[in-house]
Structure formats: C-alpha cells, structure tokens
Amino acid sequence: QYCRNACGDNNGGCSHLCLRSPEGYSCACPTGTLLQADGKTCYFQPNVYLLFAAKTSLTRVSLDTHDYWDVTLPVPGIQNAVSVDFHWNKSLIFFVDVAINTIRSVNMHNLSHPVDIISANITTPVNSKTI
Template sequence: MNNGGCSHLCLLSPSKPGYVCACPIGTMLMEGSNTTCYDTPQTMQRTISRSRLDGSEQSVVIHSGGMPDSIAIDALARNIYWTDPITDTINIARLDGTSKKVIIHEDLYDPRAIALHPTAGWNVLV
C-alpha cells in the first residue's frame, strides 16, 4: 500500500477520490501540495477553525490570545470549550464564536485536556 500517496495520514472522504491527506497535530501540508506534510511543526495559529468534513469552507471561529489546545463541544448547549496552556485558562464560547469568556483562570498550570458531561453540567480537566 502507498497510503494514498500521503506522506503521513490518509483519511476517508466523501468526495473523490475517497480520501484526503492530513498531517499530525502541529504540522501542515506543504504549500502547493495535497499529499506532503512538513517534517517539523509550523508556526501555530492562535485560532480555532471549522470546516466541512471534506475540508472545504474553512473559517476561523475563535481568535485566541494564547494557544488553544484541547477542545470539547457541548452540542446540547451549543458551546465550545477549550484549554489554553499559554494563558493557563479554560475558555467557553458559543459555537459561532460569540460570547467568548474565560471560565477558569486560577490554580491552573498547563491545562491540556477537557471532557464534558453536558447532562450533568460538568466539565473535567486533565
């Protein structure tokens, strides 16, 4: 197998040819290439973006002052939560990026993961 010609990750896609190439976290496809990832991490964006499943219609939802790391979605309340190890915060916003707010900012050091239990109204940090 040749991994679909992808240098790193080959993911199923509903559009032809049935797959898209993707890169590990922190790296991205080289400019002008749909198959080859950079070998080292690139300058990280300080944003959270969204797109369709096929990668089209990409748009920035959240502009962050730090570096968004872990993300959790509360589909019931239509909120997005994210950790930020640069600012040592847990943040919340509506899925459209409005009403952005820091919800936890004290006694955190390098928060890296978050999980939600929407029906119980809890979020859990790891």
C-alpha cells in the first residue's frame, strides 16, 4: 500500500520545518522563532528581544520563547562591532565597528544593506557604551 508523504508536497504548506508523524504531520520553526496562529508560518520578528553586538555580528535573543537561543542577524561586513543602539520608530539598528572606524546603520527589514553614517575620526571607546 502506498503511503503519501504529507511533507513531500510543498513542504506540507509549512514555511520552514515539516515533521512527519504516524498521525500525519505538523509544522515547526527553527529555534528562537515562533509558529504563528495559522500553524504553518514561522515568525522571525519577536515582540520582545535583546539586541547586542558580538564582535563580528549583531545578534538577537528572543525573550518571547523560553529557550533564549541567539539568532545572528545576516548583516554583511561587520568586523568588530562594539556598541549597538536601536531606533524603534524607524526600525533602524545603529552600531559602531571599531575595525573600520565607522558608525553604521541597517534597517531591520533589509539587513543586507548597512549604511555608513560616520566614517572619519572615530576613536575606539574605552568601554562599550550606547551610541
């Protein structure tokens, strides 16, 4: 008897993970993200999170989930980020990269295009502070 793979057709309609079981299938999300009410779509923008600089990356920890896994934001070109701030209304992240002496910004909805804000006469701070 042929048994149809529910996950084999369009990933079962799941945006990320389709998990087979004897009862059928269920959708799941990568660690640190939540499954939306539709039961099929993963939600990557948490409501409550901690954002921090981790030298070569900007990282977010969702406080919406109980596992508190960190998720590296795919912002290219970060060499040594030491400070980070966030403009909530404009969805902008600002960070200092001391390796290239630059203050940069990146839009949370378009992380692949960081913009140089100030790239001259930046000195390395004694300790990391909010910009």
